[in-house]
Amino acid sequence: MKPIKSTDYSIYFNADAYQNLNSYIFNNKIDTIFVLADENTNTYCLPIFKTKISKDISVKTILIKSGEINKNITTCVNVWKKLTELEADRKSLVINIGGGMVTDLGGFVASTFKRGIKFINIPTTLLSMVDASVGSKTGVDLDNLKNLVGLFSNPEMVLIDTSYLKTLPERELKSGVAEIIKYGVTFDAELLDKIEHDKWKNSEDLDAIIYQSIQIKNKVVLEDYKETGLRKVLNYGHTVGHAIESYYLDHPDLKRLLHGEAIAIGMVVEGYISNQQYGFPQNKLETLKQYILKTYGKVTIDKKHYASILELMKHDKKNIKGTVRYILLKDIADFIIDGEASLASVIEGLEYYSK
Structure with missing residues (x-):
């Protein structure tokens, strides 16, 4: 697969990925790399990674706890302290190996340590390969509010090695499929058709689907790096x-x-709002809903939780002057940016998902 050129860095695939990494390490005379990993990638992915890099490189591993609940400033402080303890300097290189939580947090830590040191991302989940690999977003959650603190910062490169997907539980793999559905619904009917026919379950087809998804996101990011317009559709x-x-x-x-x-739940709810406000075709909405229910099962959302969920939506980064904004659809690959909806419509959408 050809490399994909993004914003001042490239995304390399499979065998080519490690050739480019080793060339980078040699050309920049790096003798020590600091690898950020969680307990899962430390066990299942790091041993694979170490066989792919030059034997002359010293690898110092910094471990963090897995899970979104640990994507916070407290974890960042611990990593900054560990980098200091291990005598990292402004010439150091951090390699983040893991899912989006690791690459988001690791990129943020590297970009702010001593006002910025270089980092490389190696996403190991399907979700992070098709989403976090592109766009240069780094950051952490503030309390339970997603990605509220962060900055745009380019890695030196991103390496996609789909062999890491073999280490994933099926539930984690399916989680990544949701982001691919998003690309299909908003940009590419052919990609959506591949997903709805479960082509992602075949490893050869999945490689092509990942590449196609990254191309879509990269095209959007190159047009709107700071998310002032078109890039919002990725939400x-x-x-x-x-x-x-x-x-x-x-x-x-x-x-x-x-x-x-x-x-996945959000796509059904926002698809319902789109149907009511912009005539998004009922048959396409129903197909989307049924595929999501088949793939993920139904989550029981108690009506008594609706008010709290609606309150949390007020903190969404896309909001303008306190008004909650949505990406809504007229049809597949025909979207509305900064759409508005009443709270009643959102509740109706949650009811549509649940019934």
Whole structure:
């Protein structure tokens, strides 16, 4: 697969990825790399990674706890302290190996340590490969509010090695599929058709689907790097989905939702609003809903939680002057940016998902 050129860095695939990494390490005379990983990637991915890099490189591993609940400033402080303890300097290189939580937090830590040191991302989940690999977003959550603190910062490169996907539980793999559904609904009917026919379950087809998804996101990001217009469309399903994810994250008595599982619900709800306000075709909405229910199962959202979920939506980054904004649809690949909807419409959408 050819490299994909993004904003001042390139995304490399499979065998080419490590060739380019080793060349970078050699050309920049790097003798030590600081690898950020969680307990899962430390066990399943780091051993693979170490076989792919030059034997002359010293690898110092910094471990963090997995899970969105640990994507916070407290974890950042611990990593900054560890970098200091390990004598990292402004010439150091951090390599973030993990899902979006690791690459988001690791990029933020590197970009702010000593006013910025270089970093490389190696996403190991399907979700992070098709989403966090492009766009240069780094950041962490503030309390239970998603990605409220962060900055745009380019990595030196991103490496996509799809062999890491073999280490994932099926639930994690499905979580990544939700972001691909988003690309299909908003930009590419052919891609959506591949997903709805479960082509992603075949590894060869999945490689092509990942590449196609990255191309879509990269095209959008190159046109609108700072998310002032077109790039907002990549948040389809996220206004409602992030609020649901945050609510469940903040209530340990409820079943934990993965990011993609929450976004899948958000896509159905925002699809319903689109149907009511812009005539998004009923048959396409129903097909989307049924595929999401088949893939993820139904999450029981108690009506008594609706008010709290709606309140969390007020903190969405896309909001303008306190008004909640949505990505809404006229049809597949025909969207409205900064759409508005009444609270009653959102509640109706949640009811549509649930019934």
